[in-house]
Amino acid sequence: MPAEFDLDVSAQSVDGVIRHLERTTEFKCERVTNRGSSLDLLYPGDAADIIKGEWPSGVTDIRAVDKRTIRIEFDAKVIGARDLVQNGWPHPMKLAPPSADPTLYAGARHVRHVGYLTLLSILLTIPVLVLSWAPFPNKEKKETTFASVSLALATLVQVIVAGPFYPKALKALVFSRVIEMDLLIVLSTTAAYVFSVVAFGYLVTHQALSTGQFFETSTLLVTLIMVGRFIAALARQKAVESISIRSLQTSFATLVLPNGDEEEIDTRLLQYGDVFRVSPESRVPTDGTVISGTSEIDESMLTGESRPVVKSKGSQLIAGSINGSGVLTVKLTRIPGDNTISTIASMVDEAKLTKPKIQEIADQVATYFVPVVVSLTIIVFCIWLAIGITIQQKSASEATIQSITYAITVLIVSCPCAIGLAVPMVIVVATGVAAENGVVFKSADAIEIAWKTTDVVFDKTGTLTQGKLSVAESEILDSSVGTKALLLGLVKDSKHPVSIAVATHLKSQGVSATAISDPKNVIGKGVEGAFAGRTLRAGNSRWLGLTDHASVQPILSRGYTVFCFTVNGKLAAAFGLQDSMREDALSTVVKLQERNIAVHVLSGDDDGAVRAVIAQFSIPSANIRSRCTPAEKQAYIKDLLSKTSTQGSKRKQKQPIVMFCGDGTNDAVALAQASIGVHMNGGTDVAKSAADVVLMRPSVAGILVAMAVSRKSMHRIAFNFGWSFVYNVFAILLAAGAFVHARIPPEFAGLGELVSVLPVVAAGILLKWVKI
Template structure:
């Protein structure tokens, strides 16, 4: 079964064989416009074994689930390359992978027995293989050093496959553009410059022959790849894309020029002369436009690449010896040394030493954080003046940075609803332009014959020139890039500020937020409860020991605070059996036949108890402990607001957003927080269990938003922000679920948005990024519409004294696409 991907769930049936699903990620080279993405999507979607397909023009990627046993991933790749002319390379974002150089024939390594833990070995070239393996079974360093019968070494580092594929495409387009420029310049000089002896027919034929030769090279070498792409898109995918417009227009100009050259050689020259300068300049300007667009897209993706924060080298410590290695060779069980002012190679736990670490890249905290023995450290953070010895907890391919980068990539691949509109417009754009071109041709043919009284041949030539100009000046690329270009930059900008959008849908609707609902403990407050009061109605000396035994393993913030308090008093926990957590209420268990319960006063029916009621009235969070139903201890806990809670709440309210608090805490503690934040009593609910929060959010979603009198009511957008697993139902119920995370286990969240930095200001950032995103998308759509309308009218000769000459129509792609790309890139420097 070694030919199955490590990340592919599978099982074996003795009669049927191998089946299941495998996750496939392809880097695609050669996509230039939205028509290319449509062609790729249709090609892959037509395969019955492909499901859950996602594609991205900007990322040059396709991602899907493949049914094992129907068709293999390599067959899918060959099918895509054959029907689209794109180049495919399979990559992986799951499991561990290394590129190794073989000192021998790499094919022999692929065919040989693989070490235990290796899932797949793929041939890259004659000397290089890609090894996918399970890092929990075999370590990367062990695999390289002693896992193979033949000597192997680590290959030079490779860039992110997406970036690598994009870079190759940029280089290829750049070389072809340069060739086109070099060949076009002589044609322009011979066509436009005042050369001597042009009246001499022999000289004129010589000059024209040179133009013909250079134009032919450009048409077949530079523009040649457009032909199979356009034809295969039409035949296999039934897509009429931008390449077809380029083929029709440049071919028309080139064929017309060849005919004109033939007429010149036959001493029957056409009155318009030849159009070699038009055909060559058309191709060159198109190539320049595509190169600039590809280069700008590539730079936009590179600048927001989170994986670039990782360190490339690490110093491991083994039996008091130190050795510097490539960070890719780190494995579970390693201990590494972090020198002063160096970057941490991966996540780990400090086992010795102390220092201050700059974690601003992840937490946003401007001040260095002190780290001592037992502290958790994060990949990409920068060490201060001290030396740390760290035990690895997560390998580089699966650490915090890699996890965040994967989540950001997921958002880039997802498509908001508005993208579907753009895709539909772009799909129908080219057929509409072809129809308009035919109308323009017929119109100018009629005008030439009837109104301008030209001969039939002159009228046809004039009509062809106008038709060519219309074909090439129109450009659907701006429409196709209007949304994905901004999505790529917006998700990267948000991630740099500690806000992870896990889907494009969240970006699309966040700016319309009408209600923000907060959990209290650990969200509005720091979640670091302290004991303000404690009472022991029962004088039993075993009370504290029993209580610590009951709550010692609980992860609830209240239980953790009380347990920590008891431990500081030197209490030793008793062994309590049958311990069970009651969600939203507390913990229960048994000891020597007695029933022990610890939790909120409402669950234990103690809210009116003379020991409990005074503590409740002071606004404390109350935690009660009973033995066989009798109150044995009661604690009053207090918590402080997060540093930016008040400012965030104030700004949300100033924006017209309604704020609510849903908490499982006691009423007095919830009201105390609401009072500090100026939240009305009608917008708070205390002592909530998870289903209570779900019901409250459902009620908010059911009431249309009518904030503006006289305006049509709109569907409310409810954002819920919580931090605990008991908030999962509410996170799922809300329009946008926001998980307040402490910066490490981001992968555990199922929310739409993750605040990696423990700051509520991340909600403001999410809303602001969403607003900036929609403004730029609106601009892009507006610009695309205005450009294409004006360009087509100018190209069609609708204005008497203004028109676009056919030789300059190729500038259309550049002029239409650059503002769209600029609108996305400039988002990086927008005030957020």
């Protein structure tokens, strides 16, 4: 299980921390660096020679993976992977066989380890069960021999299989002051084993106890615990494999050489500047821009969009998507180690590693669970001791033995594993299910609270609308200064949708950009720069103080977004831009309102443009704000969070959960302020998002998916907690003899492990097939 820490290297070195962790926990630590791209190479000589020798430019770290393999970390913008392999070393080297997804590899290794221990435990337990339960002839005469064999086999199980539980439980108790679930397993298996050893001692001295030995109890308990853990580990691994995003990465790519020839290479050897060809019905090896060809691309595995998307010259391709019948020539934009697949996979991994707040409840329950069970065990022992002596009229020794068997059964039947699996099993599956539907949760907290959303706040441009603005009206007031060329030079590098629309419009007219000195983006306002001593500004009319200008007012009155350009404070040009509504925006807003979720719209756009779009929705005027700066958006959301929400027919008050949905442009502050920040994304630039949720397809309906996944996940977790509680209460009462005529014999108490764990595992796995 991976963990994340912040390390103060001035207080302790990395190696020192690793040694401390290995000494105080049961975990083995491996140092993994992430300084850019990495490549595993096969070196024919001694790896130490390479590590100690002179490194090529761009290489940041080299370390030995095994006797023949070295791992090289490098800056892909300084030296490409292919150049590194072919020209970077005095001796020729080859790529090592591709390593598996590290998450899948670590999980598979854990499953194998648990599987081997489980198999060993089964092989050692079966003879003990046969010797204890099989009706051998003259069994009484051979009882000592049978018991000796059982003792030997049970000891092997206790030492080899159950042995790892001891250091883990004791280290947690001693070093971390934490009572872990494994402590209960240690207590129960040890109690059953020690009691049987004592009973064996009495047998050898010809003073056999009435209960006899039950070595089968300790061995069967350990075996069933291992079987339960193996099933849980295997189920978790299968769930992770089924939702692995990295598996979409293809192994080979067709490289187009400068002379036009083609060469098939390992995808890992692609580097910046490469051009590759995508054949019909093949998978796109990495992100890129189409430079020739036309085809339809299936992006459903990443974006959730079932319809193929037509791609032609200038279109962006996403790694892992599947080409249709056409042939595409593509210019690489992101290398395989840093493309959409790897970025999404990293975010999904990050979400799986985070803990929702509800996990704290499970951890707290686990902390109290062991002391409570131990206390109940002592109480059960005392009660049955009193009953045996006073009511059943048994001797003190017989009553003590009976009390011990009841107490041991209570210890054995109490199963904490279901509580430990209740949350993480569901979170693992939920993150994958959401990713398959085009929604990437970057934190488990978002999964926990999304279903309780009370308010959804939308940005307008790029969220409710397509964000593909076009110039509908333009007016050049001063052409003497080369207005169009100056404006294009000022805005051509801006990524804001309005600037992009104006730049596209000017380029379509054949305008050539004038070089502008140091243009700067002013967040929420526009762009400014200088040329030949003149101050240039382009942006919204409010920032430039031109809202009431005679040339601006008519454009505003027609509901357009107004973009103004000034030279030394004087209006030189004004543009009216229009946008189109997203197809699913109206239906999404209606569904939210049907669920009594308040919908709000915040926009930095002009009031007329905002009202023209929002007129199609039934959103109260009080919930609409135009001409908002980033700070005003933040303040609005902060105000929503400070209010108590009243919803539903029963007018029940609850703490607001505010979801803000924006396209990431000028929305960073609002995304951070909201309870859940949702970033609208086209699928190719997810790395820059600081939101809690990323919508991989340009569809606001993704927030409904996020809420649905959240709701179903929390229902599964609630079921898991409920089942764990019901099972443990009923099983402990049954084991303690509370039902008088019905009890669980000690030798069968371990079966409770499977009874408790299997429903929890099933509840998590079945989430994958639930319709979202």
